[in-house]
Structures are given as structure tokens and as C-alpha cells.
Amino acid sequence: MxxxxxxxxxxxxxxxxxxxxxxxxxxVDNYAYYGFEPDLITNYISTGKKLGFVRIGIELMVKDPEDLVDLEHHDPLLRAAILEIMGSQTADKVKSLTGREEIRRECYDTVNRLIEQETGKAIIVNLLFTKYLYD
The missing domain is CATH 1.20.5 (Single alpha-helices involved in coiled-coils or other helix-helix interfaces)
Structure with a gap:
């Protein structure tokens, strides 16, 4: 054995x-992933009396595993930015596939800009929604 x-x-x-x-x-690039734990949960702008919420799981893809330390250090900043973006979305945008992709792209651009301001380099290659639940 x-x-x-x-x-x-x-x-x-x-x-x-x-x-x-x-x-x-x-x-060859040695990609690594950083996942936000726990999932991000927030409200979005909904019409009517029902309060809409979304729960998303996010993984950030980086080229170098050493960059995971920077992401962990700046996790609260990145998390707050994503929650702000999600909270300003309309129900139609949250619930449509094209809207979802626009939101993902906006989150990616914002997170990459913020991490570049903090570390001096754009380390995020991609932002992936691994879970996307709404009500």
C-alpha cells in the first residue's frame, strides 16, 4: 500500500x-483563483412592494498564485465595491442574461481598477460568477 x-x-x-x-x-501561466467567502448577498432595485435580493459567488482569476495575498488583503475593499454595483442594478438587468454579463463586466473593471490603485499592477485576469441566485 x-x-x-x-x-x-x-x-x-x-x-x-x-x-x-x-x-x-x-x-506557462500558472493561474490561481481567489473566492469571496461567504457569498455576496445584497438587495437590488426592484419594482413593486417585494424586496429583491441577489446572492452571488465570485472567483477572481490571477496569473500568479502569489497575487492571492494581495487579493486577500484587499478583500473588504473589493467586496464593498461589488456590493455597491449589485445594489444599484434594476430587477430587469439582474434577471436577464445580457444584464448579468454587463454586471459581471462592470464588477471586473471596477475590481481590477481598485486593485491596480492599491498594488500598482492589474493582477486580475477574469472575474467569474460561480453562483448567481436572485429573487
């Missing part, structure tokens, strides 16, 4: 060591 575990460990280490390089020896 130990031999099998050792063999698996060696195999995994070998795969990961070769995975960081392209065939010609160039270093």
Missing part, C-alpha cells in the same frame, strides 16, 4: 513539474 502511495506521489509531482512549461521550454 505504501509503495502505491509513493508511486502516485511521484507521478503527481512529475505531472505538475512538467505542466508549468510549454514544449519549447517557455513558462
Amino acid at each position: 505504501q509503495k502505491l502511495a509513493s508511486l502516485l506521489l511521484i507521478l503527481v509531482a512529475t505531472i505538475f513539474s512538467f505542466g508549468a512549461y510549454a514544449e519549447d521550454g517557455d513558462i
